[in-house]
Amino acid sequence: MQGKKETSQITSQLNLRIQTNKKFGSIDLDEWLFKKLNIRKGYNVLDVGCGTANHIIKFAELFPEGNYYGIDISKSSIIEARKKAEQRNLRINFICGDASEASTLEDGFFDLIISIYALYYVKDTKKLLLVLKTKLKKEGRIVIMSPYKGNNDEWYSFLSSFMKIPAEIKYIAGNFMDKEVLPFAKSNFNKLNTFHFQNKVRIPSYHDLKKYWASNIYHKLKFDKEFEKYASDFLNKNKNFVITKKALLVVMG
Numbered sequence: 001m002q003g004k005k006e007t008s009q010i011t012s013q014l015n016l017r018i019q020t021n022k023k024f025g026s027i028d029l030d031e032w033l034f035k036k037l038n039i040r041k042g043y044n045v046l047d048v049g050c051g052t053a054n055h056i057i058k059f060a061e062l063f064p065e066g067n068y069y070g071i072d073i074s075k076s077s078i079i080e081a082r083k084k085a086e087q088r089n090l091r092i093n094f095i096c097g098d099a100s101e102a103s104t105l106e107d108g109f110f111d112l113i114i115s116i117y118a119l120y121y122v123k124d125t126k127k128l129l130l131v132l133k134t135k136l137k138k139e140g141r142i143v144i145m146s147p148y149k150g151n152n153d154e155w156y157s158f159l160s161s162f163m164k165i166p167a168e169i170k171y172i173a174g175n176f177m178d179k180e181v182l183p184f185a186k187s188n189f190n191k192l193n194t195f196h197f198q199n200k201v202r203i204p205s206y207h208d209l210k211k212y213w214a215s216n217i218y219h220k221l222k223f224d225k226e227f228e229k230y231a232s233d234f235l236n237k238n239k240n241f242v243i244t245k246k247a248l249l250v251v252m253g
């Protein structure tokens with residue numbers, strides 16, 4: 001999915017997207033997620049595809065007694081994650097590598113394994129989920145969050161005015177959780193909970209919309225001129241550009 005882009009470029013794009021969602025969104029993803037996770041003191045937590053460790057750092061700050069692990073394939077994200085953890089004096093173990101490196105961790109060790117907006121990048125979802133299950137304590141949980149049906153619809157229909165949206169982007173939003181994660185959860189866990197997440201992101205200016213466009217994984221320089229024309233037209237007629245972020249959170253176990 002990430003093509004040939006440098007991982008440092010992907011990291012800065014990820015940071016920019018997160019900042020836009022936080023600044024202009026109607027709901028804070030981290031707070032919403034944290035309430036659903038019900039983390040306790042002393043938990044052992046693994047974050048698969050942790051990026052720059054936004055989530056796991058928050059957990060470690062609140063409950064420093066736990067053991068925290070983050071895996072990510074992006075070198076620049078792991079460098080940034082390590083730096084952030086050091087600055088906060090937090091003890092987090094980072095592994096720079098493919099998610100499958102989770103197989104090297106201790107069996108039956110984790111209370112909680114999360115993967116937030118990352119699992120759909122992994123080649124074989126089912127194989128990885130089976131490995132992750134072996135790493136859980138008896139009462140442990142795996143929590144997966146990914147885009148869901150209707151995610152970014154306004155944005156995609158806007159972009160479709162001047163470019164073709166890659167099929168895999170639509171697949172992730174429309175099918176990934178229903179086809180790959182939920183069937184696994186149903187056949188491998190007795191307990192299963194799902195939660196729908198929705199965030200209306202209201203982008204108020206051409207300047208901010210352009211930054212958002214530049215941070216998209218499907219941004220291409222050759223479409224910048226078209227973007228400029230359509231985006232300024234849109235914002236001349238509308239107060240904001242509203243993008244609805246939809247995701248599904250699946251809690252197994």
Ligand SMILES: C[S@@+](CC[C@H](N)C(=O)[O-])C[C@H]1O[C@@H](n2cnc3c(N)ncnc32)[C@H](O)[C@@H]1O
Binds near residue numbers: 050
């Ligand atoms: C959209 S970001 C989400 C990051 C983080 N979970 C968050 O919510 O801020 C997806 C992350 O998955 C990582 N990733 C992609 N493919 C991976 C793989 N095969 N193994 C491990 N990490 C991967 C990327 O480097 C990126 O940091």
